[in-house]
Amino acid sequence: MLAVAGLGKSFGGLKAVSDVSFTVMPGEIFGIIGPNGAGKTTLFNCLSGLLPLSAGTVHLDGRRIDGLRPHEICRLGLARTFQIVRPFHGMSVLENVKVAAFARHPASAAAEQHARLALGRVGMAHLADLDAERLSVAEMRRLEIARAIATEPRLLLLDEMLAGLTATEAAALCEQIRRINAEGVTIMMVEHSVPIISELCGNAIVLNFGEMLASGATRAVLDDAQVQEAYLGSAAS
Numbered sequence: 001m002l003a004v005a006g007l008g009k010s011f012g013g014l015k016a017v018s019d020v021s022f023t024v025m026p027g028e029i030f031g032i033i034g035p036n037g038a039g040k041t042t043l044f045n046c047l048s049g050l051l052p053l054s055a056g057t058v059h060l061d062g063r064r065i066d067g068l069r070p071h072e073i074c075r076l077g078l079a080r081t082f083q084i085v086r087p088f089h090g091m092s093v094l095e096n097v098k099v100a101a102f103a104r105h106p107a108s109a110a111a112e113q114h115a116r117l118a119l120g121r122v123g124m125a126h127l128a129d130l131d132a133e134r135l136s137v138a139e140m141r142r143l144e145i146a147r148a149i150a151t152e153p154r155l156l157l158l159d160e161m162l163a164g165l166t167a168t169e170a171a172a173l174c175e176q177i178r179r180i181n182a183e184g185v186t187i188m189m190v191e192h193s194v195p196i197i198s199e200l201c202g203n204a205i206v207l208n209f210g211e212m213l214a215s216g217a218t219r220a221v222l223d224d225a226q227v228q229e230a231y232l233g234s235a236a237s
């Protein structure tokens with residue numbers, strides 16, 4: 001579904017992402033792990049068209065998408081969430097999702113109907129009329145997912161959706177992510193929590209200082225000696 005080859009991104013002299021290649025298969029939940037500053041968000045920014053690549057190519061279902069603008073990539077079926085959720089000021093939860101639904105449904109009534117469906121899919125239908133800025137952290141994350149799925153993606157990139165949540169909130173959101181995946185949306189997720197990546201992701205890559213340290217089946221990736229040393233050893237201590 002997604003084929004990334006030799007992707008690189010530099011900021012001046014800093015190589016934030018360097019020669020990263022991997023393939024995401026339709027229907028999977030694919031993990032991206034790595035320490036702070038490893039280049040995970042930069043990778044997402046490159047895939048979703050927010051940043052131009054310095055090197056490499058990205059294909060979505062066989063079609064080259066690097067060089068396209070974010071709204072064009074979104075229309076082709078790739079949506080992403082942001083680590084820091086910023087709802088539109090002064091708008092209700094429903095209006096926030098409706099803005100995203102306009103990407104596929106230019107008529108207001110249709111956009112609203114699809115926004116309500118997206119809110120239902122993340123268990124937030126009852127909060128539709130609330131001022132979005134009054135949501136809790138966990139609800140903000142669900143709003144962010146609703147905004148992304150309102151664009152009707154086939155591939156959804158989730159950037160650290162579970163950070164800062166209580167164990168109960170994280171478990172509920174994991175369940176939600178599984179459900180969205182079971183409904184036919186392929187998922188790529190950046191996550192720091194190794195247990196969560198192990199539980200949700202069949203395959204994963206590990207980034208370290210912008211370079212790909214390991215890729216493949218999550219279990220094998222987490223057992224990799226270099227990964228243990230660079231990341232998990234320090235994370236476990």
Ligand SMILES: Nc1ncnc2c1ncn2[C@@H]1O[C@H](COP(=O)(O)OP(=O)(O)OP(=O)(O)O)[C@@H](O)[C@H]1O
Nearest residue numbers: 011014015016034035036037038039040041042043
């Ligand atoms: N717009 C930018 N301009 C300059 N440097 C940047 C920019 N965005 C990211 N960087 C740098 O690129 C490197 C990778 O950052 P990135 O945010 O992608 O890492 P990350 O793995 O997502 O980290 P975290 O887990 O903390 O979110 C860091 O050294 C960061 O300072």
